[in-house]
Amino acid sequence: MHFLVSKTHSLMNRLSLFRQSWLSRWFLAAAILCSVTGCGSAKNATESSPGTGPQRFIFITNGDDPFWDACNAGLQEGAKRSSLAEQGLQVVMEKNNGTAQGQIEKLRQLGSQSDIAGVAISVIQAENVAIVEEMKRLAAKGVAVITVDGDVNRKLFPKARPYYIGTDNVVGGRLLGTAGKQLLDSRGLKDGGYVQFAGFTDNDNARARMNGFKEAVGEGYSELDRMADSMDLSKARDNVRAALANHPDLKALVGIWAYNAPAIAEVVEERGVRDQVTIVTFDAQAAALDHMAGGRIDCMVVQNPFDMGIQAVRLLLAMHTDDEATIATMYPNAGQPGGDIYTTGLRLIIPDAWGEDGNAPIKPADFESAENTGMIEVLSLSAFREWLVQYGLSSS
């Protein structure tokens, strides 16, 4: 009897110890996993039943940048204007990590989900075959696929996507080149070198802008280098430092992507060479606007990502609901070469002081012409800022 009791006792002891250490582990595991999976299900609790929940339009960016925040604001505005919610749709922006692999993976993931109504993508590498194939595969499943801001190489992949929305980057480049040329002329510099800075030099829009700039600024000035920084902000600044150090006859610095502008302005300020170089940039990050107000940037060409967002939603909805009329309005020349491109507007922003000054290097009147109406607008800094405030944006 005593033997039995002691045996049971020791068995219980052993079990309790066993249970204790195993249970402890399971406790911890459960506590953590619960919160993680719980959060997922809580998020989806708003959706009623599988498959009939809101369908989604996904916007895939090329990387992370405040430019895309303005675009996102445009997407949501477009959602309001097109009343997506009533139609059981929503639009979501997915930020990529700056690699082609990331975009390929995202496209594949979307392919295996069943609630995708349309995809807009800013392609990060224009000649990447794999991205194009994934886009085609999505389209074959009935998902509407378009490119926005960053297009595929149109010569190589003519059938990759039906429509493109974005800036005509060549025109943008030319605009900046013209402005740059006028600036340099007015400063009495007839020749010299310039360096262009971008994230990737083989990205379609970067290439188009750089080529446009080169074309417009003319033979008199030599393009010393095109420096890429792979969307690494500290690398962007190091590139500017390297350019200033390596090229003594550097006369102009050209920022092609949005974050290059503040990088150039700050490094030039740091080196104290503001009076020796001309700075012209693309896109208006909030920091860049401040630099312009402070006189550290000469002028900038600004895209309209807000409008890109609105138009993207409009087009995707039209494609999803087979709304031929809207598509025809947006793309009147569909079927003809270049007819699948919808260009959003460009603006040339100049400092306020030049508006009043009769001797300003750039005057709005220079750019008024038939072909430029609606496409190109010249604004002073404060006017542009007012426009931003109107839509609750801080950058463009």
Next chain:
Amino acid sequence: MISRTLRWLRQSEWSLLLAIFAAVVITAVIDSNHSYYERPLESLRDIARNTALLGIFALGAAVVIIAGGIDLSSGSMIALSGTVCATTMLALAPTEMMSFKPVGPLVVTIACSASLLTGFLVGTLHTWLITVVRLPPFIATLATLVGLRSFARAVCESGTAAMTPTKSALINVADPLFKAVRDNVSIPVTVFLLLAAATWLLLSRTVLGRHLQALGGNEQAARLAGIRTDNVKWFAYCFGAMTAALAGLFYVANESVAAPVNQGRGHELNAIAAAVVGGCSLSGGVGTVPGTVLGAVFLRVVIDAVSKIIKTGADVYEGLIVGIVVVLAVTFAQAGGGPRHDRRLLPGALGLCTIPILALLAGSLTAMTSGGWAGVGTGMTAGLLLICLRIWEHRSRRAE
């Protein structure tokens, strides 16, 4: 009979299999799209492809770890191998490459062989640095981690500068052979399974495999037992580098571009995690191929689960969840040797500090995904659970 079958996989591997199954079931249920129900083949295809890509060089990482070393440079080796392949193709057939036309199987074969040869050379370099120059493996492969990627970029840029009009940081590869690999998931999966079978055979059934385990278990004793340790290390590091080179070829096929700047960046840690989750010990001598394969599958299933459950912005949380899961998996794998009776999970002052940390982690995760109040609730629940655990441990200890 049953015990023989059970012995075929170790205990930790059966529990890993169970964990994979559990993860799949949880995802299938929680995912509101029920993608696993509605599109099972596609999800399977994606997971299989990613597992094969990871698994190929995770096997190499496992062999190096079993031999007592470590290879931190797999990701950079992937970049270098892809670049070598693309540059060779560019050199042999520049016009076809630039105009996105097929380059022909002969050129592809030469280019792939060049990549594998590069793997062999890098492995030899590692062995030389480790056995002759006497660098610790961590340092030697850390140096190649940064060096090889930079070298690959230089090769890419000088290659494109020499053979194409512009200097470029990437080379597009549009050959139909690579496209075939990209489209047919069965090709990388078959290669992976064949490689896994060969590695398993090597490790468990050949003399060299036994020597590898002995080397990893006790290097000095292995030398004194007459094993030529330098040669065995040479094999291990070359195997690691050549599997990474092979993986690099698949990466290029998958992305249709050789982009040494970022290709495979950080992926060596996924390979090491897969090996460790599968039961390899970083001190060497311990590890199996089935474990590593299951580890790779588990990692990819968890990553896919994260994408399916957290639909938008999943990659924000991916790293955090993979980290937590790896910690849990390795803890359970270690505990597979039997419960440690005298180990408390929240001892002393350290345990007291850990309680708020874990509660905060759970709470902030939930708050970021489901909203503030849910976060507070989860955090407090987790905190309470942990405090109860601590009191229970304290009481049971007192009672002893």
Next chain:
Amino acid sequence: MTASSDIAVAMRGITKRFPGVLALDKVTLEVRRGELHAICGENGAGKSTLMKILSGVYTPDEGQLEVAGHTVRFSGTRDAERAGIAIIHQELALVEDLSVAANIMLGREPRTAIAGCGTSLPPQDAATGNPENPRSFRVLPKWKKAMDGFFHGQLGLLDLAGCERLAADLLAGLESSIDPRTRTGSLRVGDQQLVEIAKALSLDASVIVMDEPTSALTEAESARLERTISRLREQGRTILYISHKMEEVFRLADRITVLRDGRHVCSVDRCDTTPAEVTGWMVGREIAGHQFHEHRSPGPCLLEVERLCLPAAELGRADRLTEISFRVHAGEILGIAGLMGAGRTEVLETIFGVAGDDWTGQIRLEDRPVRFRHPREACQAGLALVTEDRKRLGLFANLDVAGNISLCSLAKATVGRLLSRRQEEQLVAGPISQTGVKTPSPHAAITGLSGGNQQKCIIGRWLLTQPRVLLLDDPTRGIDVGAKAELYALIDRLCREGLAVILTSSELPELLTLADRVIVLAEGRLTAEFSRAEATEQKIMAAATASRLAGVRT
């Protein structure tokens, strides 16, 4: 029945389990105050586990501990230290990179009186070592202890001079002139052990446990240790002495407790028993003091070493070996004697090819000059080396018993080109039975075997390679009496089968038991060579301690 106030330490009904093993089974032990209590048992009998429970390293699964009549519970070594129990482990627990003083005061470093945070030395009890008032347990409330620890803990600067003074005092009390600032790793093992004892003394322990203290000491150091022990006993401290050297036990102990297979066999007064009886209790049978070296007929010379010189590994140090020459014949055992550091291991390693290409001289194997650059070449030529530190240099903890034994002969375990489990089992069955390894199965973990069985596995590994010359480097170190006897019989049998055996040992009786001839090394030189008939322990010891400068007269 002894009065309870007489008992310094009592362990009642202690049971301890490890996964798969019952290490201690209701062991009861009573140690009287002030006595030297010897604990004897084979390896695996549970002595070390019992002492680790006493010193707080492990907690018992069942049973209780009593210190000075109070039941106590230790949750770590600190609790045991505060209760006045200190342990000197067999594997020294010192931090090699710190100085001697730092090691002695580790964890209890004296702090300078800065910011008024307490005195410069950790508080000590007034009555230290007084047999009437053993150091009592601190019964401060827990929160006070915590605050005390915090303020005397991480805040405060180290009082280095005070530390060194303390250390110097302690070492002087142990007849040692070691400089407290010396880096511990550079000391010899005997001196390191003294540092450990000083550490135990600084704890002011009333119960000191010594786990096989003389296993790594020379004769002189052992004698010094014995003088220290008597001094400690004069101070009234209780000593627990683990050993299986009968001469020591019977010279020093008051009472003897024998453990076997985790159970308490008996506790007797020393005067009531004999060494043979105690050994009998330890192994469960009587061991005869067999002499093995009779009737051997050596054959032809198999290995000849001529003027072997091995330069130093670092510049500025003396050569490791100078002009060593000897011969070994088939069917003969050559013993190599010498103190630690005399070069015995270096001789064997150089012959085996471990030292690479550094050496000069001639080595002839069956009249053919050989020069091995890697152990593999030596192995293929018919040599085998069983290294001294089997855990560090011989065993593979990640392989099972079969894996460890078959490692050098894997080619024989293959079917075609692939290893076969069945072939391997058949292959290792031979050595297992030949050497008498006790293991539940050939696929058991090697770490589960006792030291003696592990050594047999390693010898079995080399036997599979069918060597002609067997080099054994201190093969019975750390092995209990029963297994030692089995190893002696095995080595003798191998020798009679025609192997040439070179045997290194630090135990002179062992050499005299086994060897046909003995050569003696001292500081890298060959100082003497004896045949068995001429050899005595005194002569060998004299030759081993012969210094380089002996015989130099002005």
